[in-house]
Amino acid sequence: MSDFKRKAKSLKNCQKKLNQQLESIYQDIDLDVTFEELSEKLIFLMRLDKTCHAPVAAQNKWSEQDVILITYADSLLEADKKPLVTLHHFIDKYLGKSINSVHILPFFPYSSDDGFSVIDYSSVNESFGDWKDIQAIAKDRRLMSDLVINHCSSRSAWFQNFIKGEGVGHDFFYTASPDDDLSKVVRPRTSALLNEIQTGKGLQHVWCTFSHDQVDFDFRNPVVLENFVTIIRQYLDMGVRIFRLDAVAFLWKKAASECINLPETHTIIRLLRTLIEHAQPDAIIITETNIPNVQNLTYFGNANEAHAIYNFALPPLLVHTLVSGDCKHLKRWLMSMPPAQNGTCYFNFIASHDGIGLRPVEGLLSDQELNRLAVTLEGFGGKTSWRTTDQGQQKPYEINIALYDALQGTTEGEDKLGFYRFICAHSIMLGLEGIPGIYIHSLLGTRNDYEKLENTQHNRAINRHRWDYNTLKEKLSGHPDHHKNVLSELKHLINIRIKQKAFHPNATQFTLHLREQLFGFWRQSQDRAQSIFCISNVSKNTLDLSLSELNLIITESWYELITGAKIAPGQETVSLLPYQTLWISNLDMDI
Template sequence: MSYSLQNVRQKICHHLDAIYQDVSLPCSQEQLADDLLAIMNISDKDHCPSPHQNQWNEQDVILISYGDSIIKDNEKPLKTLHTMLNRYFKQAINSVHILPFFPYSSDDGFSVIDYSSVNEALGDWQDIQAISSDYKLMADLVINHCSSRSKWFENFIAGEGVGHDYFFTAEPSDDLSDVVRPRTSPLLRETNTQKGTKHVWCTFSHDQVDLDFRNPEVLKSFVSIIRLYLDQGVKIFRFDAIAFLWKIVGTSCINLPQTHETVRLLRTLIEYACSDAIIITETNIPNRQNLMYFGNANEAHCIYNFSLPPLLVNTLITGDCTYLKTWMMSMPPAQNGTAYFNFIASHDGIGLRPAEGLLSEQEINVLVNTMQSFGGKISWRNADNGQVKPYEMNITLYDALQGTTAGPDKYGQDRFISAHAIMLALEGIPGLYIHSLLGTSNDYEKLKNTQHNRAINRHRWDYNKLNEQLSTPHSQHHQVLERMLHLINIRKQQAAFHPNATQFTLQLGTKLFGFWRQSIDRTQSIFCVANVTNEPISLAMSDLNLIDTNNWVDLISEQQVSHMGDEWTLAPYQTIWLTNHIDID
C-alpha cells in the first residue's frame, strides 16, 4: 500500500495535537510536523508500514553488554567486544544491545553528556558501524534526562544557547506529593543560573537533569538524535525511563497521556524512515501499567517483561510456581506487530516494583532477605506516607540462584540453567545479559570501589583471563556458556518458539511449572515443563494430553517418550522441551 507525504504529515499533526493541546507552541503544528519530516528525511515511498507485521522470529536473540564489559590491553573495548561476539556468540546471537556508549558523567552511561558522539574510551562510530554490519544493533535513547555536565545544561545555567530552555523546573512550594519516584534523593536540584535560582527536576539523581518536552525544540533535538542513530546502523531503539517523560505539577508525573502520545509520534517517525526499525520501551513499573505501552499496536513494538525476573527467581528459591503461574495466566498474548522482551538479568538488578500486586509483601520480604544472604544489595525508593520500600535487588543472577530460602546448595548452576530454559521458551524475544552467558559472580571489589549497588553486577572482564576461563572445562564460566549456547541453538530452530507463537499455561501443581507453545502454522507443539524444586518430581505423560499418533522427544536431552502412559522423572531443576516435530542439528 503506497502513501503520500501528506498522509504522514496529517498523522504527525494528529500526534502533535494530542501532545501539545495544553501548550502554547511558538509555531504552528503544521510547521513543526514539516520540521520533523525534514529531520527524519521522510519522503514519498512505495509501501506503508503495517502495525501488525512482525519484524522478528525465533532466530532473534539479543545479547546485552556494556561497551567495555570485556577489555584488552592496547585495544578499544568496542573492538574487543566485536571480537568476543564473533569468537563465542556468532552462531547463537544475531542481535546486540550495547548499553549507552556515549560520553557520560555518572550511572555507567545513563547520564549522557553528548548524544552525538561515541565515548572515546570505548571507540568511535566506525566501531559501532562494524558491529551493526554483523548484528542487529540495539541502542539506548536516554530521553528523559541528560547529564548536568552536558553543553545543554551549561547553556541553561548561562541562560543562552541551545539548551537554555530545555529543562523542567518547579518550585519547592509546588504540590509534589503525588510524584512517583524510583529514588530516595530530593526531587528538585537548586541551581544558580544567570536568570536566578532555579529548581531543576531530577527524577533519578542530581546529575541526571530532566528535560522539558513541552518545548518542541527538545523534541526536535531527539528526533535528530534518532536520525543519527539510524544512519549509524541502529535498528532497535530502547527508550530509557520513558514513563517519566512528561510532567505536570500536581500529578503523579508518570505514564501521562502525553508520554504515550510521544511514543506514538516517535514510532510514526521511525517506521516511516526505516520500516524494519523497532522500539522497545523500558518501563520498570507495575505490570498493568507496563502493558499499556503496547497501545493498540501503535506504541512500542516491544515492552520489557519486567515482572518475569522477580517472579522467576522467587519460584526457583521457594520451589513454588504459584505466583509465576498466576501471572502467566493473566498475561494477554501480544498482537502481531508487538512482542514481549523477555529477560531475567540486566545491567541494573532485579526490579521489585513490577512484582507489586503479584507477590505479597511477605513474599517480597523473603525474596529480599534471601538475596541479601547471598551477598546481594538492596536499592530503596520513597513510597507513600514517607515509607521506604525495596525498589531493586542488586546481585548477579548466577549468585541469586545459588540456593533456596534455606540457603546455598549444590544445585546453583542447574537452577540458573533452568531459569534460562524457562525464559528462552516463553512467548517473546529473549534478551541475555553477557554476564549470565559467562556465569559471572558478584563483583564485590567494584562494589567497594564505586559504592554503587548496581556495580555488583557490572563486572569488567580482562579478555585474556576470560578466554582462559572459557577454555577450562571445570570452570563455571566454561560450563555455563556451553550449556547456555546449547539451549539457544536448539531454541532458534523451533517454529513453536516464534515470539508470537501460541502459549497456554499448564496446570501441573506447584512444583512443576509448565506451558505449551504452538507454531503459527500449527505444525509444531512444544510442551515446556520445569521442575522448580530441589527434589526429583514425576510427570505423568497423560497430564500433558499428548497426541498418541505423534513421536515425542525432549529437545534438550534428546530422550524420547516411549509410551503415553509413562511417567517421566524430572531431576531437580530439570527442564524439558517436549516436541512432536524434531528440527535439531
C-alpha cells in the first residue's frame, strides 16, 4: 500500500472513530454543526489532514529505562538565570542518564495554586523562561506537561470576556443555579461550589470545583473542546510527549449527579487519545484522578482511554506500611490490582507537589487507621487538609508533608532510622509494575518548608520548597549530608532498575506471602529470561529470611542487585537490616 493510501485509510478510520465519540458526548445537546463537521474541524486543528499516523494497538510506548522526574519549573533558583535553564543544568549535571523523562508542572502564566490556575495556555511564564527553554529540555528528555483541562484562572482573557459577555470565552464556563440539586456533587474542597459573578449578560453563578480563582469549563460547548485540541497541537509542536490530564474526573457536569467520573468525561478522554495517537505515535496520556482506587482503574477504559493512570493508592498505603511496620494492607491492595494490559501501564509515585491523598485508600484503610496515620504525620510537622462529603461531613482529604519528614519515625514517634525508611519506600516503588515518577524534593531529601507554609498559609506549600541552586550545589558537592546521601542512594537504585528487563512496566508481577514485616513481590521479564524477587523489611528489627520461602532453586547462583552480593548455591537464609530491601535476581545487573 502506498503512503498516500495508508494515510487516507488512517484518516478515514480516525474520522469514523471521532464521529462515534462526538455523538456519544453530545447526543443530548443541540449543536449548530453536525458531528461530521465537528470531526473535520478537530482533524484540521490537529493537522491530521497533513499527517495522520495509524496507531498500533496494544503497543507499550515505554520500557524499564523510563523514570520521570517531577518538578516545578522554578524549584531551583539561580541569580541572573532563568529557572528553566537552571533546571536543565541540574538535570544534565546531577542526573545524567539515570532519568530520561521530566514532568515540568504547569509552566504557564498563572494566578494561584502554583500554576494550576492558568491565565494563558499558549505561553511560558516569563519568570521561568520561554518556549525555547522548554524545547531544549524536550530535546534531551521525554517531556511531560500538564493539560489543565477542567478549569482556568478567573484572570484569564477567556473569563474576562465571560464577565463582559462578549468575545472568545464568553460562553466557555459552566454556570448553574443555586436552586439546582447540587447535593450529590463530589468535591475535594470546602469552599462554596458556585461563585456569584455580575456579567454583561446579568448575574451568573459560576461553577468552581477547586477555588473561586479556578473556574470550570463547560464542555457542552464544543468550541471549548476545539480550543483544547489547538492547545494540544501546540504542545506537541513544542516537544511535549506525555500529557497529564489534570483533575479530569470532574470535567463533565450534570445537575442531580455526583459530577465526577461521568460517561461523557471518559468519552472525551478517548477522543483526545484518538487525536493524539493519530498525530504523534509516541505520545501518551496520563490521567490525574485522585479518587478511590476502584474508580481510578476505570480510566484505563478498555485499553482505549488513558495510556497510564496515577497509582494514587500507593503513597498512603506505603507510608502507612512503613510507619506502622505492617504490610498487610499494602499486600492486600497489590494482590487486588489487575495487571495493566499491553498498551497501558501504571504511573507509580510516592510524593508529589500535592500531599499524600487519602481518598484513594477509602475502603482500604479504616477511618481509625487513617486518623492514626494523620496524627502520626502531624507529629512530624505535617498538616491535614479537609474536604466536604455529599452528606456535609468534614473528612481528611490529604496530608501535606515532605516525604522525607513523613518517614522520620513510626507510630511510636521519631527515631534515627528515617533515612533507611525513606530509601526503602523508593526501593519498593522502583520495583513495582509501572513507570516510576520521583518528585525533585524526594530526590534531594528536602525537608518541610515551614517558612513558605507560613508566608502562603496554604498547606501544600510545605512540600513546594524552592532551592537556591548555589546552596544546593554546595550540599551536593561538599561533605556528605542527608541531601547528598539521598541523591546518591536513589541514583544507585535507579541505575540498577533501568538495566533490568524484569522491571519493565508491563513485566509479570506476583505478590509474595511472607510475614507482615516483610513485603515482597516477584517480577519476571516478558521474555521470561529474568526473575527478580523484591523483598523489603518494613520494620525496625533485623529479620532473617529463609530462601525456601521464595522457592529459589538453591542449586543455581542468584545475585542481590542492590549490594552486588552473590547468593551462593546452597545458602539457606539471608538477613535484612531494618528497612533494607533486597532485589534478588537470577541474572546480575550487567547481563
